[in-house]
Amino acid sequence: xxxxxxxxxxxxxxxxxxxxxxxxxxxxxxxxxxxxxxxxxxxxxxxxxxxxxxxxxxxxxxxxxxxxxxxxxxxxxxxxxxxxxxxxxxxxxxxxxxxxxxxxxxxxxxxxxxxxxxxxxxxxxxxxxxxxxxxxxxxxxxxxxxxxxxxxxxxxxxxxxxxxxxxxxxxxxxxxxxxxxxxxxxxxxxxxxxxxxxxxxxxxxxxxxxxxxxxxxxxxxxxxxxxxxxxxxxxxxxxxxxxxxxxxxxxxxxxxxxxxxxxxxxxxxxxxxxxxxxxxxxxxxxxxxxxxxxxxxxxxxxxxxxxxxxxxxxxxxxxxxxxxxxxxxxxxxxxxxxxxxxxxxxxxxxxxxxxxxxxxxxxxxxxxxxxxxxxxxxxxxxxxxxxxxxxxxxxxxxxxxxxxxxxxxxxxxx
Numbered sequence: 001x002x003x004x005x006x007x008x009x010x011x012x013x014x015x016x017x018x019x020x021x022x023x024x025x026x027x028x029x030x031x032x033x034x035x036x037x038x039x040x041x042x043x044x045x046x047x048x049x050x051x052x053x054x055x056x057x058x059x060x061x062x063x064x065x066x067x068x069x070x071x072x073x074x075x076x077x078x079x080x081x082x083x084x085x086x087x088x089x090x091x092x093x094x095x096x097x098x099x100x101x102x103x104x105x106x107x108x109x110x111x112x113x114x115x116x117x118x119x120x121x122x123x124x125x126x127x128x129x130x131x132x133x134x135x136x137x138x139x140x141x142x143x144x145x146x147x148x149x150x151x152x153x154x155x156x157x158x159x160x161x162x163x164x165x166x167x168x169x170x171x172x173x174x175x176x177x178x179x180x181x182x183x184x185x186x187x188x189x190x191x192x193x194x195x196x197x198x199x200x201x202x203x204x205x206x207x208x209x210x211x212x213x214x215x216x217x218x219x220x221x222x223x224x225x226x227x228x229x230x231x232x233x234x235x236x237x238x239x240x241x242x243x244x245x246x247x248x249x250x251x252x253x254x255x256x257x258x259x260x261x262x263x264x265x266x267x268x269x270x271x272x273x274x275x276x277x278x279x280x281x282x283x284x285x286x287x288x289x290x291x292x293x294x295x296x297x298x299x300x301x302x303x304x305x306x307x308x309x310x311x312x313x314x315x316x317x318x319x320x321x322x323x324x325x326x327x328x329x330x331x332x333x334x335x336x337x338x339x340x341x342x343x344x345x346x347x348x349x350x351x352x353x354x355x356x357x358x359x360x361x362x363x364x365x366x367x368x369x370x371x372x373x374x375x376x377x378x379x380x381x382x383x384x385x386x387x388x389x390x391x392x393x394x395x396x397x398x399x400x401x402x403x404x405x406x407x408x409x410x411x412x413x414x
Contacts, residue, residue, distance in 0.1 A: 002095040002173050003030040004121075005088065007081060007112065009105045011037030013151050014044035016100050016162065023166035024098070029173065032094055036081050036108045038065055038073040048084070056080040056087075074104045078111030085112045089120055096121035096173040098165060100151045103128065110136040117235055119179075121172035125165045127151065139224070139231040143168065187215040190399070191229050192242035195221045196305075197347035197386075198280045202244050204392035205399075212400050214239065221245040221281065226260030233267035240274045240403050244386075244395060247281030249322055250314055255294070256285035265329035274336045274402035276395050279365055280386055282322050283350040283358070284311040303355045311349070313356045316364040323368025331374045336402035338378045340395055341366050345385035 004024050008017040010033070021031040035046035036053055054061040057080030064076045088094045097116070099109035106126040113122040114137075122142045126133075129146040137144065145165050149157045190209055194202040206216040219229035226248040232238055248260040268275045284303075287293045287310045293302070301313035314322065330337055343366065345351035350358065370379060380398065384391040 001028070001030050002177055003032050003093065004169055004173060005032045005034055005085065005094040005097040007034040007036060007085070007097055007099045007109055008101060009037035009108070010035040010042035010044050010046055010050075011040035012043075013037075013100055013105060014042055016151050016154065016158070018044045019154050019159075020098060020100065020162050020166050023163050024170060027166065027170040029170055032088075034081070034084070036077040036105075036112075038077050039068060039070065050077070053077060053080050053084055056083040070104065074107050078108045081108060081112035082115035086115050089116055095176065096123075096169050098123040098125070098169040100125045100147070100162070100165075102126070102151060105151070106136055110138075110142060113142045114138045114140045116140070118232065118237075119176065121169055121176055123165055123169045123172070125151070125161060134224075139228040143172075187213060188239035188403075189237055190214045190216045190240045190242060191232060191238050192216055192218045193221045193226065193229060193245040193280070194218050195245045195247055195281045195347075197284070197349065198245045200387035200389075201280070201392045201395070202242070204389050205242055205244065205396040208393060208396035209242070209400065214403075216242070221247050221258070221260075223248060223251070223258040223260050226264050230260070230263060230265075230267040233271050233273065236271060238271065238273055240399050240406075241268045241276070242395060242399055243268070243275055243277045245280035246277065246326060247284060247286075249325060250282050250285050250318070253322060253325065254285045254312075254314065254318055256287060256312075257292075258286040265326065266332075268337075269329070269332040269334065272335045274399060274406050275333060276338050276340060276399045276402070277326065277330055278340045278342065278386065278395065279322070279326065279346050279369065281347045282319065282365060283314055283347050283356045283361065285314060286311060301356065301358075303349055311356075313350075313358060314361060316358075316361045319361045319365035320368045323365045324372050327369050327372030330377060331372075333377075336405060338380060338398045338402070339369060339373065340380045340382065340391070340398065341369070342382055342384050342386040342388070342391050344383055345387075348385075348387060351385050 006017050006021045024031050033046045034048040035042050035050040057076045064072050106128050125145045125147050127147045129144040133144050192202050219225040252259040290310050303311040350356035
């Protein structure tokens, strides 16, 4: 029988978690009550004590708890619960997790949930769920349910919300169990990065790779999309990477609104998966409507994509730095990787005759990439635009060759 973890701060919200646990058991599931409260004694009896959880948070856990600083304790318990839940999930001890909380409880529980794989059932009932939940959800599939009233007792509102949440986690666990029992027919997974300005390239490359027997997931290079792609690569589910659109690094470097953070391009290196990388759309930095562009960029070259999106052309100096950054990221890759350069245009709008056409900036980008890349990393120079079907095929064929070599190597090492 599947087991659902009921995780929460039992020192302040024990009866509420006990109510949810009862509803889950009434649905035919086993529960595992995990206490992450750290300031007072629990008001219900846990199956896993707060001290047991905290011990997973590092050698200093006793000293941190002894200081009784709420902020320190919340950070500790989030870190420790993440380690504990990951271990429990990996060993098959739990098959889903649910929690209820205010600010502290939500921070702890969602930190733990973010460490679990995509597809593992996770439900968070929170007083914060109707606001900006991005810091709590991150790039993981956490279901956030607004608590409506505070998590403080069982009443006509909270009873309905808690029972619905219990039903949700039970249904999710059933669905996950059904998936596990199905025959394994999934194709190897490839991820690809895409922007409006590289859609034609990615679409054609995707067609070729899928025809070769792979499933391709496309992520919009909009900051959140890049972070989600990196998270999936890091999960170990991905066989290869078509990183055609690395534009998020332009926003990270220059200060645009679609940055994916400084970790963008790190996951493929850490996961050791084959990849191709191109400097797609590194000619542009993204802002909102014109009034949102910082004054320090006055006099730069802009393109008004639509009423809500203003694009700014990267300069030769910025492009040289972007080339260096990409090269340093790619140099850390341990699996096969190829860099492909579409010298005629890295986006639709930087082709000859288009508003972002700037040969000096492009050459600074290409030159820096070549200068800083490891000598053993192949670089394919093409006199093509990025959306040329010939370039798309070159990207697809390069990745397929790496995947084939990787499969042969893995087979020989078995």
